[in-house]
Amino acid sequence: MIIVVCYLIFHVKVNEMLNSFKRLPRSFYLRPTITVAKDLLGKFLVRKLGRKYLVGKIVEVEAYLHNDPASHSFRGKTKRNEVMFSEGGHLYVYFTYGMHFCCNVVTEEEDKGCAVLIRAVEPVENIEVMQHRRKIDISKNQFNLTNGPAKLCQAFDLGREENGTDLCGEKIWIGDAIRLTSHISSPISNRDIISTPRVGITNPSEHKWRFYIKGNGWVSRKNN
DNA sequence: CGACCGATTGACT
DNA sequence: GTCAATCGGTCGG
Numbered sequence: 455m456i457i458v459v460c461y462l463i464f465h466v467k468v469n470e471m472l473n474s475f476k477r478l479p480r481s482f483y484l485r486p487t488i489t490v491a492k493d494l495l496g497k498f499l500v501r502k503l504g505r506k507y508l509v510g511k512i513v514e515v516e517a518y519l520h521n522d523p524a525s526h527s528f529r530g531k532t533k534r535n536e537v538m539f540s541e542g543g544h545l546y547v548y549f550t551y552g553m554h555f556c557c558n559v560v561t562e563e564e565d566k567g568c569a570v571l572i573r574a575v576e577p578v579e580n581i582e583v584m585q586h587r588r589k590i591d592i593s594k595n596q597f598n599l600t601n602g603p604a605k606l607c608q609a610f611d612l613g614r615e616e617n618g619t620d621l622c623g624e625k626i627w628i629g630d631a632i633r634l635t636s637h638i639s640s641p642i643s644n645r646d647i648i649s650t651p652r653v654g655i656t657n658p659s660e661h662k663w664r665f666y667i668k669g670n671g672w673v674s675r676k677n678n
Numbered sequence: 679c680g681a682c683c684g685a686t687t688g689a690c691t
Numbered sequence: 692g693t694c695a696a697t698c699g700g701t702c703g704g
Contacts, residue, residue: 551686552697
């Protein structure tokens with residue numbers, strides 16, 4: 455009897471979580487990359503890890519377009535970047551600097567090679583799990599948990615195994631909040647989106663394809 | 679095959 | 692502010 459009740463409570467809890475962050479449909483990703491990039495601000499990255507769901511609000515992104523010299527896809531499909539050429543709505547995770555991972559959302563139709571880099575999220579659910587996964591002491595700076603592309607990948611346990619994951623599936627997805635709680639802000643209005651050149655791109659005529667939520671503490675490199 | 683370097687981070691002067 | 696860590700991708704010989 456007790457076991458049945460516990461199971462039912464657990465079942466309801468899980469469904470609450472799933473319903474709270476409703477998956478974006480495939481059609482969301484099959485749109486122009488800059489549009490998707492801006493619309494991803496304020497959305498919620500959900501990552502199933504064991505029985506828990508890690509959740510973070512996306513606060514900073516960068517767009518990597520078709521025929522973009524700064525994009526990994528610029529020189530065509532390789533084993534490394536092949537996921538970028540899949541249909542929009544898949545996760546492209548790449549390894550860099552010999553020790554870090556960064557994650558992107560593939561956009562537009564198959565073979566376009568477009569994606570949006572997720573540069574920072576604001577922790578929302580199961581923050582203690584993120585803290586455990588990050589090796590660093592964040593007691594003096596809470597933002598250090600997820601205020602960078604490789605930091606959030608470490609916090610959310612995103613690596614080689616997650617490369618190619620379908621965001622319309624059960625393991626990792628991006629959603630809209632259905633039930634808003636006190637620490638979740640309203641949808642992002644256009645005047646609260648700041649555009650700057652992308653970080654670490656050395657092209658002198660770099661476009662302003664980095665977008666972040668104005669005033670959000672988890673945005674990386676605020677001196678930019 | 680060797681040299682160079684990167685959509686970064688953390689430690690340190 | 693500077694800089695090492697660390698390794699796979701890319702490019703030239």
